[in-house]
Amino acid sequence: MIEISHVNKWYSPTFQVLTDCTTNVTKGEVVVVCGPSGSGKSTLIKCVNALEPFQSGDILVDGTKVNDPKTDLPKLRSRVGMVFQHFELFPHLKIIDNLCLAQEKVLGRGHDKAQAKGMQLLERVGLKEQAQKFPAQLSGGQQQRVAIARALAMDPIVMLFDEPTSALDPEMVSEVLDVMVDLAREGMTMMVVTHEMGFARKVANRVIFMDRGEIVEDAAKDDFFGKPRSDRAQKFLSKILSH
Amino acid sequence: MLGNLDFDVIRRALPYLFYEGMTFTLTLTFLAALGGLIFGTALALMRLSGFKILGRIAGIYVDFMRSLPLVLVIFWFYFLVPYIGQWVTGASRPISVGAFTSSLVTFIMFEAAYFSEIMRAGIQSISRGQPAAASALGLTYAQSMRYVVLPQAFRNMLPVLITQTIVLFQDTSLVYVLSITDFLGAASKVAQRDGRLVEMYLFAAVVYFTISCIASYGVRRLQARIAIIR
């Protein structure tokens, strides 16, 4: 589904953020990407739907090369759902309109059909009653669930999560993770940048550990948590699991 | 069309344009900026002082000036200043004041309203701890303003103050409505005399543009330097 091969990215000639990153996510797989801050994990996931450009290497999503100038990026992006750290709901639109905007303007769905789809997804994330409210009237956890529903409304073939819980107050983390766990169990292909190792243990198939722009470890979940091969991953794990 | 333009008319008029016109414009700009800044700072201090009435008066003055077109204010003072002069000097009839004095009074009074808003923002941007620290050291209110708050406010606001002065420099061209020989007035007089409007107005535009551009480039450089120091 996602094939990343030998991706290199520089912010400036002397500052390389991604070094020779190679991995893939197959259909139905849940891959968790972790690593210390500044390790390039967010940058990598943003390269997948070309929100960030990269200088060399290739990324294919469902067989389409994202770094090919001929690729219809809006079309490709509409099939890749993305959830951001800071939710990024559109503050001037009601919740339901946040879900309908791209359905109507990108997929060309009729208003009624988009509304129906939106309401169905809001019900699924447990926020049907909030449909007519504005984003600023919701809690962070609720906003993030809306953001997930907004991405799902596009019927994506894969979902990307960029630290979806790290801007949330602790008591709201689980309501978002629950939605993500359900999604994973239904067989959604997911690439998730997160520090939530509980989530990784529960549903991940593979865990990728990144540090200083490199993929240091790329292992099946049990192998990763059982016996991480690299020192850096071991250190990271001991820090993050010690509390 | 551009073909039959006579740019020599500009060269011949240069001494007049710059010695008379530009000297007037720059002197007016400089003195009005200075006066406007002093009066404007006073207005800002009045607004921020604890005295409600003082603050009210200053606020009304600033809002009033900012609601009126500069052209109208220029007319107002042009007719008013002789009467003010009579009142101040106790003369028996309105005294005649020169074009320069009249314009200078106008621009100081008008710009003070704008400078006062800038200085007010500058003073408010200083953290409350600063005057508190100053009074803890035993400085009086006036001393803490004079030595602690105002210097910082002034430095923080320097780029905005200069930008406002560039606007003022351009606005002085409006004394044209009183037929005064500022830079544009001089250009206009030559233009009418020689029937060379296109050449003279294009030249005036280029001169204003060049000076303002260089000054605003300087402001951007200054802002970049201040940003680094912070």
Next chain:
Amino acid sequence: MNYNWNWGIFFQPNPMGTGTYLDMLLSGLALTLKTAALAWVIALITGSIVGVMRTLPSKGANWFGFAYVEFFRNMPLLVQLFLWFFVLPEILPRAAGLWLKQLPNAPFWTAAIGVGFFMSARVAVQLQAGISSLPRGQKMAATALGLTTVQGYRYVLLPMAFRIILPPLTSEFLNTIKNTAVAITIGLLELTGQARSMQEFSFQVFEAFTAATILYLLVNAVVVTAMRFLERWVAIPGYITGK
């Protein structure tokens, strides 16, 4: 003050035979408002286009936006009006120049266009600041949903940016009204112009200018009140502007 006050002057007939002096001033006010309205339309449209250009990733668009703003901001409005009024007809091809010179209401059109373009540079600067103040993630979220750049601006960035810059736009609109007074120099008989002619005909300097002053203050008050209502009307529930 040895000045002969005569407040009854407003109800005496003016020498043009167009009613009283008060009628004269009111017709000036009407022309001020008409000129300002047209100028504001021009300023909003061109200013918005230029403001958007300054926020685009394209270097060319950026440079154009920068040059545009510098061009209109670094020349006195009066000089710009002279360029439109005296210079433009001369440097155009003969036929076009002649047509321009014979245009009825030339001072009105020149004033509206001249003030409009002058103000457009300020609108552009405000809009650019408004767009830049939005979180970077908003644009990313729009892009990730498959919205094109145009759609992203139309449905996501501009609705928010305009709400944010509504207060500074109010002052720019007031500046537009005030700036039409500069057109007295090209013979536009707007409010200040009519007050000036009233003074020349009747010698009642202070009555004429007092009346004009009051009318400007009234216009200001009306605009400010109207904009307050507009601000309240477009306010987003729960969203605190300025964060």
